[in-house]
Amino acid sequence: MADRPENPEKDTQWRAAGDRIQTLLDSCAASGAAAYERAQQLVREVVGLYGAGLERIVRAGDAGLAERLAADDLVASLLLVHGLHPHDVHRRVSDALDRVRPYLGSHGGDVDLLEIVAGEGPGENTVRLAFRGSCKSCPSSAVTLELAVQDAVRAAAPEVTSIEVVTAPTEKVTGVIPAESLMAHVKSNGHAAGWHAVPEVGDLAPGEVAGFLVSGTPLLVCRVGDLPLAYRDHCPVCDDSLAGALLRDALLGCPRCGTQFDAVHAGAGPGGAHLEPLPLLLRDGVPSVALDEPMGARA
Template identity: 55%
Template sequence: MVDDRPAARDDHWRHAGDRIEDLLDASSAGGPVARERAEQLVGELVELYGAGLRRVVELLDDAAVARLAGDELVASLLIVHGLHPDDLPTRVRSALDSVRPYLGSHGGDVRLVGVEDGVVRLELSGSCRGCPSSSVTLELAVEEAVRASAPEIDRIEVVAAQDGSTSQVIPAETLFTRVHAGPAASWVEVPELAELRPGEVAGYVVAGQALLACRVGENLLVYRDSCPACGRSLAGAQLHRRPGHPVGDAVLRCPTCRAHYDAVHAGDRLDGDGHLLPLPVLVRDGLPTVAVPALEPTG
């Protein structure tokens, strides 16, 4: 029985390709002929639904098609059948725009250099002051956003920004190695985050881990709920604006040890060493989604 809750439905269709592949593998037990017929059946169904989807698109105006393309599931089907209204570079740029506020909170930015033969080349610039985990969280957010909007790409290459006019390509085999070498992160939908109003701070338990979220203006920021200075929870913390600083300045103060952290700039500590652990946040179909790292094994 399929769970009919929205989040469960989304997770169900995202893994549909894996289930189809498993069924095709199972059909191989009947021999190569059975496998071939199963693949032919899948192909016929894909063509049938593709033809129907094409007919639907032809009957709609451009505004309606654009609304369809704004839904992640429908967009993926439009891409499969070559019906998406936006070309590949446009979709990649939109994906980068969706994570640019998050990158800005880390003092970074990203630019599309080009797309050719299934390879997306990006230029990452800037870095988070005092935040060694910044590069990992930035890469994770960028990779997820780009692959969600452009699933047909083969790989992503990063061009490191240089002071001069030349750029240095980071080899593809080293791309995101720090992300994938560490504990895997799972993107988890947290609908409650959408209810946070500007200036509010709240705690959540997501995938068994305590998180702290706050909204500064339109930006949603999420951190692991642990003060690096004292190791205690930040439950009860509030956002403060420092005297003389512009609108948008936001500081979190630990209720236990009174350590101060810059909520806008990746949780950098303002009165000592250390920083909060920021977690990437993306919005999918209007629902906030957080990359929650796997728990480190104990023992």
């Protein structure tokens, strides 16, 4: 597991800074067009000032300084804003997919980067991906995989304007499916996915199962080897909590009805029953889980 930030709470605060700045700009619009334009100009001046300083730091450093700085997600985002990132979009998207592959593998799937197509406008790029594996037969799993990949790609390459998922070349059915349509029922009813840091997950030992309450949602997290996996705390067979579940040979057993679920394959159970998996990934070195939440609920 990667090293954690010294202050995860502060790091999470800075991750949301862009949203807070946009909220403040939007509030300025209530005072009229002139006030809104002044606020935008102020942000541009501040960003430009700090960008010029960051560029001087990078240029004055040794040949590997930009590479080392880019290893930090927060600093990497600033390097991207000012065109100072050492890696091109293809390298960054490839690295992002490599980071989520262990999670995809835990659901019996994988993803291939087919191509990145430059758009007509400056800085516009379309990423085309192909998903592979048994995970596609489980709608719940497919959505969580789409969410994990989409989040990773957009964080690493904000200049990507669209993500298209095509069928794997070896399959008979062909077609292009916009990522937005695959995510439609995640975003339906005014809900979207938000990430929540759960640093305690890092303390779980292999084979251990623990319950967590995250943003009012009860979760069950287990660790299979080095891989932590998260599910909603609900058994689809007996319609009860999984609290007290045990993990044996990658099978998660409901303590009430005794049903065994395959923890490393999207929580698949007998007769088509399956647990509801949730994306659990490292973000800035901190284990974080993605949950649906009402639009506008995020700070």
